[in-house]
Amino acid sequence: MPTPQATLRSQHPRTGLTLLELLLVLGILSAVMGLGLGMFASLDLSKRQAVGLVRNALRSAQNSAISRRSEASVRIDPKLGRMSPRFQQVVGTWHFETPELVGAFGIQGRAIDAELTQDGYIGRALDFDVDAEGPRVELPIQRDTAADFRAGFALECALRRSGADAGEVANAGASFGLQVLRDGALRGWFAPQVLAQDGGAAKGGHVIAQSEPGALPLGVWRRVRLEYAGQELVLSLDGSAVARVEEQAPVWQLEGPLLLSSARTPFRGQLDVLVLTAVGAGEDVELPEGVSFSPESAVTLRFQAGGGLDRRAHTQPVRIGIDFADGARQWVGIGLYGTVE
Known part of the structure; x- marks a missing residue:
């Protein structure tokens, strides 16, 4: 017959580890951790x-x-x-199909003596070859917070020249623009921000990218693109670069609306499919x-x-x-x- 002490031990079986078992477990853990630390130490x-x-x-x-x-x-x-990321944000697109001249992002233009023609690049187009002194269109892009072109820009449109005179195609608030010369050459430009003598910011002389004469012949639609992203000013025709100039200065801030044609030197021709893009600067990675x-x-x-x-x-x-x-x-x-x- 079992004694009371034996009965008590059977009701409460032994738990825990013996000293030998504990030492064995600690040894295994040490070995595993040593291998792990060695593995991590070998990683750079x-x-x-x-x-x-x-x-x-x-x-x-x-x-x-x-x-x-x-x-x-x-x-x-x-x-x-260093890595310097840049991204582009479309500020506005205009196809000029209705007299209201409303762009895809809500910027509405105002026509001054300019008309719409049915014979556009795609559908209708703006027509500045009219019987008026200074036909033009004003697009108030300076009111849009997205119109920050200090890091760069892209201006793209379709042009058809119908007059032999030189003219102002586009002028974005005296910051950048596009001109056609009498010999049919295209000239793209932008005003850089430079350091003034007093240490502040000042507006510098135009940085110019100009094509060869005859780049924009009479009566022919051409796709024109002027772009700058803090490295070089590039002028392209139908997808091919025709002029480029290296530059790294910021673009001078907008001083007014985007003018298509002008009162003093109007562009005698048609303009269609206008796309205006701002370049944004992401955070540099070092x-x-x-x-x-x-x-x-x-x-x-x-x-x-x-x-x-x-x-x-x-x-x-x-x-x-x-x-x-x-x-x-x-x-x-x-x-x-x-x-x-």
Whole structure:
């Protein structure tokens, strides 16, 4: 017959670990933790961080091109170890199908002696070749907070020249504009913001990109694009660059509305499908200390609307080299469809 003490021990079985078992468990944990710490110590997190920064900046620009349905770019400066993203925001589009001249984003124009013609580039178009002294259209873009062109701009339209005189095609608040010369050359310009003698900001002389004579012949529709994104002023006709000038200065702020044609020197011709875009500057991304871009990585990556690489600037995939203090180099690739690897 079991004693009362034995009965008590059977009702309360022994719990916990013996000293030997505890030492064995601690030994196993030490071994596992030692292996884990050694594994993490072998990882160079600074390299992962640098590569991640570059990939994130590139993917952010591509996502902007997709979501905004407009172009985006990333400028890489190996000397400073810096990436400068730029994105484009459409301020307004006008197709000039009705006399109200209302754009896609609600900016309504005012016609002064200008008329509409049925023979437009697409449908109707503005006609400045009329029997009036100074036919023109005013678009009050300066009232729109999105019309901040200090980081850059793009002005695109279809033009048809019907008179041999020189004329003002567009003037955006004395900040940038487009002219046609008597010989048929096109001239794009913008006013840079420069440093004044007193240390403040001042309006500088025009930066000009001008085509060869005859670029805009009489009676022919041409697609014209003038763009600047803090690196160069580019004038294009039908998708091909005809003039470019390097410049990095900010654009002078708007001083008034966008004028199409002018009272003093009107453009004698027709204008259609106007698109005005502002360039926005994203936050610069700088590489960590001891990390730099390879010299051949000095490039401006351009993403077209939709996210793929702009084929006008990139005919093949792009590779960005990242150099580390220990002499190692890692590559980040961007495919033609904009995928970042």
